[in-house]
Amino acid sequence: MTPLDYLHAHEQDILDALIAFVQLPSVSTDPAYREGIARAAQWAAEQIRLAGPFDVEIIPTAGHPLVYGEWLGAPGKPTVIVYGHYDVQPPEPLDKWQTPPFAPEVREGRLYGRGVSDDKGPMLIPIKVAQAFFETRGGLPINVRFLFEGEEEVGSAHLETFIRDNPMRLAADFVLSADGAMWRIDEPSITVACRGMVGLEFALTTAAKDLHSGRYGGGINNALHAMAALVASLHAPDGRVAVTGFYDAVEAVSPDERAAMTTLGFDEMAWLAQIGGQAAFGEPGYTTLERLWTRPTLEVNGMWGGYQGAGSKTVIPAEAYAKITCRLVPHQHPDDIAEKLIAHLEAHRPPGAQLSITRDGYGALPYRIDPTHMGLKVAEAALIDVYGKKPLYVRMGGTIPVSEFFKRRLNLDTVFFSFSTADEDFHAPNEFFRLHRLREGLEAWARYWERLSDV
Amino acid sequence: MTPLDYLHAHEQDILDALIAFVQLPSVSTDPAYREGIARAAQWAAEQIRLAGPFDVEIIPTAGHPLVYGEWLGAPGKPTVIVYGHYDVQPPEPLDKWQTPPFAPEVREGRLYGRGVSDDKGPMLIPIKVAQAFFETRGGLPINVRFLFEGEEEVGSAHLETFIRDNPMRLAADFVLSADGAMWRIDEPSITVACRGMVGLEFALTTAAKDLHSGRYGGGINNALHAMAALVASLHAPDGRVAVTGFYDAVEAVSPDERAAMTTLGFDEMAWLAQIGGQAAFGEPGYTTLERLWTRPTLEVNGMWGGYQGAGSKTVIPAEAYAKITCRLVPHQHPDDIAEKLIAHLEAHRPPGAQLSITRDGYGALPYRIDPTHMGLKVAEAALIDVYGKKPLYVRMGGTIPVSEFFKRRLNLDTVFFSFSTADEDFHAPNEFFRLHRLREGLEAWARYWERLSDV
Numbered sequence: 001m002t003p004l005d006y007l008h009a010h011e012q013d014i015l016d017a018l019i020a021f022v023q024l025p026s027v028s029t030d031p032a033y034r035e036g037i038a039r040a041a042q043w044a045a046e047q048i049r050l051a052g053p054f055d056v057e058i059i060p061t062a063g064h065p066l067v068y069g070e071w072l073g074a075p076g077k078p079t080v081i082v083y084g085h086y087d088v089q090p091p092e093p094l095d096k097w098q099t100p101p102f103a104p105e106v107r108e109g110r111l112y113g114r115g116v117s118d119d120k121g122p123m124l125i126p127i128k129v130a131q132a133f134f135e136t137r138g139g140l141p142i143n144v145r146f147l148f149e150g151e152e153e154v155g156s157a158h159l160e161t162f163i164r165d166n167p168m169r170l171a172a173d174f175v176l177s178a179d180g181a182m183w184r185i186d187e188p189s190i191t192v193a194c195r196g197m198v199g200l201e202f203a204l205t206t207a208a209k210d211l212h213s214g215r216y217g218g219g220i221n222n223a224l225h226a227m228a229a230l231v232a233s234l235h236a237p238d239g240r241v242a243v244t245g246f247y248d249a250v251e252a253v254s255p256d257e258r259a260a261m262t263t264l265g266f267d268e269m270a271w272l273a274q275i276g277g278q279a280a281f282g283e284p285g286y287t288t289l290e291r292l293w294t295r296p297t298l299e300v301n302g303m304w305g306g307y308q309g310a311g312s313k314t315v316i317p318a319e320a321y322a323k324i325t326c327r328l329v330p331h332q333h334p335d336d337i338a339e340k341l342i343a344h345l346e347a348h349r350p351p352g353a354q355l356s357i358t359r360d361g362y363g364a365l366p367y368r369i370d371p372t373h374m375g376l377k378v379a380e381a382a383l384i385d386v387y388g389k390k391p392l393y394v395r396m397g398g399t400i401p402v403s404e405f406f407k408r409r410l411n412l413d414t415v416f417f418s419f420s421t422a423d424e425d426f427h428a429p430n431e432f433f434r435l436h437r438l439r440e441g442l443e444a445w446a447r448y449w450e451r452l453s454d455v
Numbered sequence: 456m457t458p459l460d461y462l463h464a465h466e467q468d469i470l471d472a473l474i475a476f477v478q479l480p481s482v483s484t485d486p487a488y489r490e491g492i493a494r495a496a497q498w499a500a501e502q503i504r505l506a507g508p509f510d511v512e513i514i515p516t517a518g519h520p521l522v523y524g525e526w527l528g529a530p531g532k533p534t535v536i537v538y539g540h541y542d543v544q545p546p547e548p549l550d551k552w553q554t555p556p557f558a559p560e561v562r563e564g565r566l567y568g569r570g571v572s573d574d575k576g577p578m579l580i581p582i583k584v585a586q587a588f589f590e591t592r593g594g595l596p597i598n599v600r601f602l603f604e605g606e607e608e609v610g611s612a613h614l615e616t617f618i619r620d621n622p623m624r625l626a627a628d629f630v631l632s633a634d635g636a637m638w639r640i641d642e643p644s645i646t647v648a649c650r651g652m653v654g655l656e657f658a659l660t661t662a663a664k665d666l667h668s669g670r671y672g673g674g675i676n677n678a679l680h681a682m683a684a685l686v687a688s689l690h691a692p693d694g695r696v697a698v699t700g701f702y703d704a705v706e707a708v709s710p711d712e713r714a715a716m717t718t719l720g721f722d723e724m725a726w727l728a729q730i731g732g733q734a735a736f737g738e739p740g741y742t743t744l745e746r747l748w749t750r751p752t753l754e755v756n757g758m759w760g761g762y763q764g765a766g767s768k769t770v771i772p773a774e775a776y777a778k779i780t781c782r783l784v785p786h787q788h789p790d791d792i793a794e795k796l797i798a799h800l801e802a803h804r805p806p807g808a809q810l811s812i813t814r815d816g817y818g819a820l821p822y823r824i825d826p827t828h829m830g831l832k833v834a835e836a837a838l839i840d841v842y843g844k845k846p847l848y849v850r851m852g853g854t855i856p857v858s859e860f861f862k863r864r865l866n867l868d869t870v871f872f873s874f875s876t877a878d879e880d881f882h883a884p885n886e887f888f889r890l891h892r893l894r895e896g897l898e899a900w901a902r903y904w905e906r907l908s909d910v
Contacts, residue, residue: 225687303679303682314654422670427665
């Protein structure tokens with residue numbers, strides 16, 4: 001029996017394991033889910049032990065624990081760090097889920113549940129591939145260090161400390177990431193860049209308490225009016241970010257790369273239809289795909305104040321809140337952008353309002369890999385094996401901070417080799433993972449390790 | 456024993472009754488409180504029966520019931536409709552209350568609880584005054600029709616229908632309202648005008664679901680950016696309402712009235728200190744008091760969308776919501792202002808966003824009474840009896856729709872004779888009612904009815 005035969009024969013077991021994994025509510029941003037995080041870390045460690053004779057350790061951090069497992073029994077062969085994360089986004093808004101987020105259900109060839117695509121399905125694949133090699137061959141074709149974290153959705157801060165402090169333990173040729181995503185379902189792709197991130201929250205206060213809109217209306221500023229004006233000031237009406245200096249460090253996209261992106265055949269109408277959007281919108285002078293991949297953004301992720309219940313409440317709200325994150329592109333730095341954002345908010349503070357700003361721990365530099373990297377060539381060959389066609393080289397609008405940490409701290413590049421797809425509603429209700437991607441991913445990872453062994 | 460002696464001797468009983476009344480959670484705007492509403496209506500009816508031989512009836516409406524009680528045993532004497540309301544505002548935000556909103560507590564001469572000042576304390580006063588007259592004299596000096604409603608906080612719509620359909624049952628000389636408020640604690644005052652009201656809610660949608668801010672950021676408009684821009688467009692930066700035609704019908708305040716308002720000695724710094732405001736703010740060209748009493752306003756009462764939990768969530772919200780109410784001044788009409796608001800929202804709909812608007816049932820015309828009205832003169836005399844000084848004639852920034860209904864449907868004027876005070880945090884957490892106002896109100900109502908009997 002070959003590893004591929006083994007994987008084929010155990011498809012249902014692997015799906016059952018993924019369902020068990022998704023049932024553990026490992027939301028990293030919210031302290032209410034602390035127990036779900038701990039159980040998911042234990043579960044992942046147990047799965048690695050089950051796969052083969054790995055040295056497995058749950059490594060505590062100042063935040064959520066790391067799960068580490070190494071097998072270095074292939075001397076002379078390459079060593080890869082296999083990265084993934086067991087934490088998930090919050091499930092809210094709960095009322096938009098067709099089935100509960102932590103009660104995964106298969107419908108029409110898809111498994112639905114929070115974290116199923118980001119990143120529990122993709123992360124389980126290399127563990128099960130390792131199991132297939134051990135069960136059929138008694139060993140792996142390469143050396144593997146599994147490194148799974150529980151803080152990807154909140155900026156990977158403690159993973160960075162671990163990487164900085166453990167260079168020997170993480171000696172490797174490169175990082176092979178189970179996180180990331182194929183950009184669309186109909187073509188395999190390889191990601192060669194991702195955006196960075198910086199975030200902050202702010203509050204505006206205009207009085208010590210909410211006030212009766214009759215008694216006080218016309219007398220003082222309403223915190224929601226102040227918030228609307230301040231948030232509106234962050235963008236020009238055409239969609240360009242209006243924060244002074246925001247675009248200063250941004251590298252112009254080369255005519256060659258722009259031309260290459262045009263040939264990818266991005267179908268804007270299909271893309272809009274898929275998300276239920278009315279019209280594409282954003283910074284003028286760029287195509288939608290150029291904006292998604294190569295331009296920085298400033299998004300308000302939450303904004304609120306006043307009465308949100310049924311009916312009306314004639315109140316002048318005294319407090320209003322907003323959460324912001326920016327996606328950064330090469331040469332932008334999170335600290336520099338945070339400073340510029342704060343300067344903008346302070347300069348545009350509305351009359352009669354107090355402003356308080358909290359920077360998120362959350363910060364990540366943007367990342368790029370040389371498109372001729374050996375690890376990418378192996379990925380290309382493995383994808384041709386599975387899909388019968390040459391993969392596209394694409395950028396990613398999202399952020400995987402760990403890739404930049406590995407580069408900066410250990411000079412290791414990251415090859416993204418995920419089998420989630422960009423349309424699978426991660427970070428939104430009804431997240432799903434396509435079951436055929438699970439099968440394809442298992443085959444592709446097995447082929448990757450075998451091909452890498454022969455490089 | 457005189458009625459005043461009786462009231463003095465029963466102060467503690469009356470306070471206990473008020474506490475029992477406030478314990479009934481009669482929030483009219485939220486269907487979750489339906490039972491609290493029903494219990495409060497029954498309680499009020501019972502209190503009227505307890506006061507004396509009134510014909511009492513709980514009158515169902517398409518909304519919350521009316522409580523009616525009449526005693527017409529003083530032939531030849533004036534007849535007044537005594538108006539009040541047993542419904543209250545929602546208690547949210549609950550975490551801002553020092554003690555629970557429906558567990559009233561006396562602290563430092565004040566009773567704290569939702570609805571204690573608006574309007575349960577003031578409404579209980581005339582019931583207890585009636586009881587004092589029946590217990591000591593066996594009858595009232597005038598004819599009284601109690602009419603208490605359960606929908607004041609949601610626009611009094613079904614009371615208007617009842618007034619329209621029952622002109623004979625409501626035959627009276629004028630309305631004496633236990634709702635309203637003294638404008639400040641250090642001087643008695645009589646209200647001669649109040650503002651009207653119109654409200655609506657709207658939603659903006661930019662996609663069929665919330666989207667990952669990395670994958671989609673830069674591609675489509677964010678519903679919160681759209682909402683901020685749309686809400687910001689409602690006001691000019693200087694605080695003036697920017698809706699076309701909003702001020703068209705507004706009558707200019709006469710130089711005489713402006714001069715009279717100046718002599719009232721409004722202390723802006725003290726007013727700001729009391730509400731914890733940084734600075735007064737609003738339409739230029741008017742003093743703060745002029746804006747509060749004589750100018751219309753547009754206030755956003757609630758605005759929300761996206762993630763509001765702990766930590767961050769990197770999402771592009773697909774939906775955003777806002778609730779608006781306007782306070783109207785003489786000659787503005789709710790329908791006309793609603794049309795202008797809707798036209799503004801549609802004209803400023805941001806790119807890529809769908810707009811849906813719901814008009815609140817909520818609408819009320821502004822109201823004024825002739826300052827020489829006999830009922831006001833009796834009020835002035837009764838207030839001089841109690842306070843030893845001549846009351847101020849003031850306007851009110853708030854809205855009591857019923858006054859305009861009585862005027863339009865039955866040509867009856869409304870005399871406001873409430874003993875709540877404008878600073879008692881109605882519509883906000885920690886609403887309170889001063890216990891000395893309860894004593895003063897009981898005396899003043901008893902004196903009012905006696906003086907009215909002699910007119």
